[in-house]
Amino acid sequence: MNLRELLLLVSLAGLSAATVLGFASRRPVEVRASFLLGALSCAITTVQSVLVLLGGTLPASSLGLPGTVPASPVLALGIQEDPLSAFFLLVVSVSGSAILLASVGYAERYVPQRRGFLAGGCGLFVLTMVLVCTAGTIFLFLVAWEAMTLVSYFLVIHDHEDAESREAGLVYLVMSHAATGAILVSFLLLATATGSTTWEGIAAGAGGLPPGVRDAVFLAALVGFGTKAAMVPFHSWLPDAHPAAPSNVSALMSGVMIKLGIFGLLRVVLGLLGGGPSWWAYTILALGGVSALAGVLYAIVQHNLKRLLAFHSIENIGIILLGVGAGLLFQNLGYPALAALALAAALLHTWNHALFKSLLFLGAGAAVGETGTRDLERMGGLIRRMPGVALGFFVGAMAISALPPFNGFVSEWLLFQSFFAAFSTGSVTAEMTLSILAAVLALTSGLAAYCFVKAFGIAFLARPRSQQAELAGSPPSSLVGGMGILAAFCLALGVAPVLALDLATRPLRELTGAAVGSGVSLSVLSNLPNGSGGSLPLAPGAVALLLGAGLLVAWAVWRIRGAPATVVGPMWDCGLDAPTPRMEYTATGYAQPVVRIFEEFYRPIERSDSAPALRPPWIVLARVRRYTVEIAEPIRAWVFxxxxxxxxxxxxxxxxxxxxxxxxxxxxxxxxxxxxxxxxxxxxxxxx
Amino acid sequence: MTASVPAQLVAFVGEYLLVLGLSPLLLAVLGRVKARTQGRVGPPLLQPYRDLWKLIGKDAVYSKSASWVTRYAPAISFAALLATVPLIPWFVLPSPLGTFGDLIVLVGLLALSRFITALAATDAGSTFGGMGSTREMWMGALAEPVFLLVIFAFGSPAGSTQAGAIAARGVSLGIAYASPPLLLAIVAYVLLLLVETGRLPIDNSATHLELTMVHEAMVLEYSGRDLALLEWGRGFKLAIMIGLLIALAAPWGISTSWTLALVSLAVGIVVIKLLGAHVLVSRLEAGVAKWRLFRVADLTTLAVVFAFGSLALTYVVGGGA
Amino acid sequence: MIVLAVQALDISAAIVLVTAWISLIHRRIEALVDTYAIQSGALGITAGLVAYQYQAPDIYVLAGLTIVVNAIVLPWLLRRVVRNLGVSRMVNMYASVRASALAGLAILLVSVWVVGGITPFAEVPSAGLLPISVAVLLIGFFLLITRRKAITQVVGLLVMNNGIFLAGIALTYGLGLFVELGLAANLLVLAIVARIFLERMKESFDHVDADALRALEG
Known part of the structure; x- marks a missing residue:
């Protein structure tokens, strides 16, 4: 048994212990210990996955042969860890660790009851996700997958006194089961056709399958894993389930769990089937583009902070799918190096989204917990009540809006570059499709920035819009600490994405067969057939340096005529008498222009009425006006x-x-x- | 031909000095030409410098409800705009100090500047700030696909998204660089430029009515040195966007060798080109009235049509932008 | 010089396409007419460049004729009609401006897709103009379909005509002087007829809204 196996065993044991400790806990200290043990186990998993990514695997070669004695207990469990597994294990464990750490304070402060259940459930949830990543056979995979779904269902209905939670949980459970059915179909097709139940065995035999079977496997996997990933049109469980759950669970689900849908898709489509005809790629690209745009458009009109974040998960899954689809397309066209570029973007964005979405959900958890409302219109001014959380949310907002120098920018940049690289393939259809999708992606990220100016500006800036917001306290330090870890990762991967890309080298090589050099630095994807001399033009560290230099110049301009006195005065009120917080821009007002521009998409139902508020003669000036806008979800109405x-x-x-x-x-x-x-x-x- | 590191450093700093130093003058030229067209005299050419100097000497006043976002936003926005300067080939190729980014990075940096300014606008909690903020952000969001398609349209024949590579191709092709796809890409870029920099008919920087403001509504709360940073930044954003247009559409005159004489000549040429382009923009501004707000969406759609049309035309008439 | 002329020819043809697109976003009839005038001017220059390229005097005549008739006389007539009819000067449309603009793009893509591969005479260096001219033709058609007022439909018809003319000079170095002369004369007559027709309509019904024809529905 080598170090890698030992570490994995330790972390599995640790997560199991955390689960048991949580479920059996009687006192607060046991709940706390359960969360901390879970966080520690996740940290160990992180180290383990990095070790595997840098070299070495956990082979399961003895598994398929009945009667042989497994060489180690890890193998006896049916566990296997290839580079792709290890990468997703990394994604799961980094965010998982920070979220479980943050949960210590979160549960103590904001969860009034059943804390032990929450702690045990979170531990078990993470454990099942680790098992999904490391399952070496389709049986273990399916068992872990179902367990993951069930545990997350119970966590969603944690507040089961609330009818909304119950309903959200039910929708989630039903859709997840249908999805598991589809996954089962695809696995059974593969297993019967190839006569094997291990990944290696299936991959070895899948090449010779008739195209009809391969197409069926692809479609079943796309539906099954696409539902878990919340790809449009299989997304509708997500916007209900994520807000209903406690915020740390939302962070785990939105930040981590849905990524496993991407994992499954990559595993089946590229790992087992080894790519396919171009219509697979175009299907994924189309669904990705629709998910990205629809996700962000719906997010903009949400006034429930957690629901807004949930729709952004759909958007980001769409972005990841764009990378996956482009990778498949390049693979099909015979450009493995370009496929590696596109998949590098997808993998990196998967990790990035896991980081910043967890960060944002934890921030939302603090805001919701302290104010007692999820409604943006009742928040405001929280930056003064909880500066640490506000800073963390600010970093997350910049990262998800794809702004330099944070990580979201780097992965979207890579994706744009891979789309641009289509011009060197000579396929007119690919060039035109990817150009359109580049425009879609740009619009998406522009709208995401819009949405997060709204979310951050309305919730954290300006003056408090309600008494709850005015009286909000400061959140527990472990929550802020967890957010700090995630924010640090967002910045680190934004300034030095080479770290993440190095770790992605082996999965990429395995998925595409491209001769991706060791150390996928940005200049690595070196056999790029575009004329730029082989290296991709981005040095994010230099961008950060230049930003720093710019700040210095700004500081010099600021100080050149002596140190300024800081004068604090009243807000400019345009002659109005003492504007109140009720006169601030609302979330509805902020979103209104986009609703108007994309009217055909939203089909809003607007209502406005007015009534005189004062007796004459003031009646002309003062009327109570009420304006509401209601937006149905047409995709839901068409499909379901x-x-x-x-x-x-x-x-x-x-x-x-x-x-x-x-x-x-x-x-x-x-x-x-x-x-x-x-x-x-x-x-x-x-x-x- | 590559130059020595000191020479590159000098050129690198020179680019900054050129843009920072020249942008107030360019704004003055713009204002003056516009005034002349409308039959007024217009301010003297040194007025923007005096205004900036005066503003820098004044204390900044913050609203009681404002947070650190308001305080640091001007500096961050300014820094983000400054960081775009070396991404554009101003007078010498290859761009000094190698290549750390491309035009997509430029889009990201402009978005950063916009994001932070728009956030700061909502910080104080005034109604006008929120209004300016939402307008700026949706216009920016609609401009982004145009920008990307324009980059693709200019970049695809050169096989690079770097302005330096695109300009180098233009310089080497000479007059043969002009082609229908290039024309379409330029038209798309000009529409984009109007939206990005908030010129007429999109936004009237001289307006005094809050309800019609976009950019001005965002910076209403700012005063003193903070306002100086924002206004200066706004000036050189225009210079950057126009400088990029010059580099992509008419790169002739950029020096490809590092001899002092040629580079100085190229500096002279780029100054003349910048002045000329600003005069053109001000003539354009003087001739139109502000459009209704939501017509901007029509304009950006049309720009998407042009940019994508440019890509499509490369299959028909060859050449490429 | 010939190489430059081919390049200039391509560019002026692109201007014809650009103006066709711009005509899709106008909301005022006068602006639409102005754009048509610019388009016709660019078309005349294109014809002139073709003439220069092949040293064909008859095409020079044609180019001059296009500029005089299509770019000056017809727009002048149309502007007069707009002024004299006293109708609202807005372009009423069935498709929104944004949808129209995107449709314009789709039309170009379709034209490139369908016509791009066809090179009828390999020796014609300007055959690349064919997809552009088909796109202009279809954009004119689109204007005809989606704009409500009779006068804007006339402009649509004229844009279509420009597309046909561009195709003609792109493929055959001009359709032949006499055919073209006949076409131009035809157009002039058409414009005059349209004008008289519109004025009669106005006198009889007090409006020139083609939508009113719906009343004929059973």
Missing amino acids: PPVASGIFGLARRMSRLQSGRIHAYLAYIFVTLVGLLLLVRAVGGPAP
Whole structure:
């Protein structure tokens, strides 16, 4: 047993212990210990995954052979860790560690009851996610996947006294199960066609499958994993489930869990099937573009802070899918180096999103916890009540808006570069498609910036819009500490993305077969066929340095005529008498121009009424006006009612089978049994 | 031909001095030409320098409800705009001190500057600040796809998203660089420039009515040295956008050798080109009235059409932008 | 010099396309007419460049004719019609400005897709203009469909005509002087007829809204 295996075993044991400790806890100190143990185990996992990414694997070669004695307990569990697993393990564990650390204070301060359940549930949730990443066989994968879904369902309905939570949980459970069904279909197809249940065995045999089977596997995997990743049109569980859960759980789900949908998709489509025809790529690209744009457009009109963040997860999944789709496309066109570039963007953005979305959800958790409301219109001025949280949220907002020098910018930059590289493939369709998608991506990131000026500006800046916001306290230090870790990662990966890209080298080499040099520094993807001499023109460290130099110049301008006195005065009021916070710009008002520009998309239902507020003669000047705008979700309206009515119709037809007589049911069992026996014989069971 | 490191450093600093020093004069030229066109005399050419100097000497006043965002936003915005300067080939190729970024980085830095200014506008909690902020942000969001497509349109024939590589191709091709895709890309860029820098018919920087303001509404709360940073930054954002247009659309005159005489000549040429372009912009501004706010969306859509049309035309008429 | 002329030819043809797109975003009829005038001017210059390239005097005549008739006389007539009719000067449309602009882009893509591969005479260096001219033709058609007023429909028809003319000079160095002369005369007549027709409509119905034809529905 080597160090890598030992570390993995230790962290699995640690997470299990944290789970048990949490569920069994009686006193607050045990809850705290459970969270801390979970965080520590995650940190160990991080170290382990980095070790694997830098060299070495956890092979499962002895697994497929019945009767052999496994060489180590890790292998006995059916665990395998190849570079792709290790990369996603890294994504899970870094955010997981920070979130569990933040949960210590979060649970103590903001969760009134069932803290032990929350602690144990979070530990188990992370444990199942680690297992999903490291499962070496389809059985372990499916078991871990289902366990992950179930645990997260129970965490979503943590506040089950709230009817909304229950309903959100139900939608989530049903959609997740349908998705697992699709994944099962794709795995069973692969397993029966290749006669193997391990990744290596399937990958070895998948190349020779008939195209029809491969297409079916692809579609089933796309639906199954796409639902978990919340890709449009399978996204509708997410905007309900994430706000309903406690914020640390939202952070785990939105920041970490949905990434495993991407993991599964990469595993099946590139790892097992090794790429496919170009329509696979175009399908993923189209769904990615729609997810990105629809996600951000819906996010803009949300006034529930957590719901707003949830829609941004859909947007970012769309961005990641754009990278995956472009990678598939380049692979199909025969440019593995370009495929590596696009997939590097996808992998990097996966990690980046895990970092900044966890950060943002923790910040939202503090804001929601302290003010007791999720409504942006009732927040405001929180920057003075909780400066640390505000700074963390600010960093997250810059990162998700793809602004330098933070990490979101680097991954989107890589994605733009890979789209631009289409011009060296000579495929007109690819060039035009990726140019359109570049415009879509640019619009998306511009709108994301818009949305986060709104979110940060309305929630944290200006004056408090309600009494709760005015009386908000300062959040616990462990929460701020957890956010600090994530914010530091956002900055570090923005200034030195080479660190992350180095770690992504081996997964990329494995996925694309490209000769990606060791140390995928930005100049690495060196056999790029574009004429720029092989290296990609970005040195994020230099950008940060230049920004620093610019700040120095600004400081010099500021001081050149002596140190200024700081004068604090009243706000400029344009002649109005003492503007009140009610006269500030609201979240609705802030979003209104975009609603108007994309009217065809939103189809808003606007209502305004007014009534005289004062007796004459003031009636002309003073009227109470109320303006509300309601936005339905058309995608939901188009997709789900037909599906639901189809299922109900089927169920009604099926209900004829339900006669209520015991003999009928016995007859069904009998018929099924005989049918199965015949089937076994038909497909070549033991001959008489 | 590569130059020695000291020479590159001098050129690097020279670019900064050129843009920082020249941008108030360019603004003055713009204002004066506009005034002349409208039959007024206009301010003297040194007026912007005097204004800046005076503002720098004054204390900044902050609103009671403002936080650190308000205090640091002008410096961050200024720094982000400054960082774009070396991304553009002003007078010598290859750009001094190598290449640390491309035009997509430039888009990111402009977005950073916009983001922080728009946040600061919501900080004090005044209604006008929020109004300016939302307008600036949605206009910026609509401009971004145009910018990316324009970069693709200019960059695809050169196989690079770096302004230096694009300009180098233009210089080496000479007059053969002009082509229909280039024309379309230029038109798209000009529309983009009007939106990005808030010129008429998008935004009227001389307005006194808060309800029609965009940029001015955002900086209403600022005074003294902070306002100086913002106004100076605004001036050289215009210079940067116009300088980029010159580098991409008419790069002829940029020196490709590092001899002192040629580089000095190139500096002279770029100053003349900048002046000329500002005069053109001011003539354009004098001739139009401000458009209704939501017509901006029509304008950016049209710019998308042009930029994408430029890409599509390369398949038909060859050449490429 | 010939190389330069080909380049200039391409660029002036692109201006024709640009003006066709711009005509899609106008909301005032006068602005639409002005853009048409610029388009016709660019078309005349294109024809002139073709003439220079092939040293063909008859095409010079054609170019001059285009500039005089299409760029000066017709716009002048149309402006007079707008003024005299006293109708609202706004362009009423079925498709929003943004949708129209994007449709303009889609039209170009379709034209490039469909016509881009066709090179009827390999020796014609300006065959690349064919997709542009088809796009201009279709944009004119689009104007015809989506703009409500009769007068804006006339402009759409004229833009279509410009597209046909561009295709003509792109492919055959001019359709031949007499065909073209006939076409130009035809157009002039068309404009005059349209004007008289519009004035009659105005006198009879007090408006020139083509939408009113809906009343004919059973």
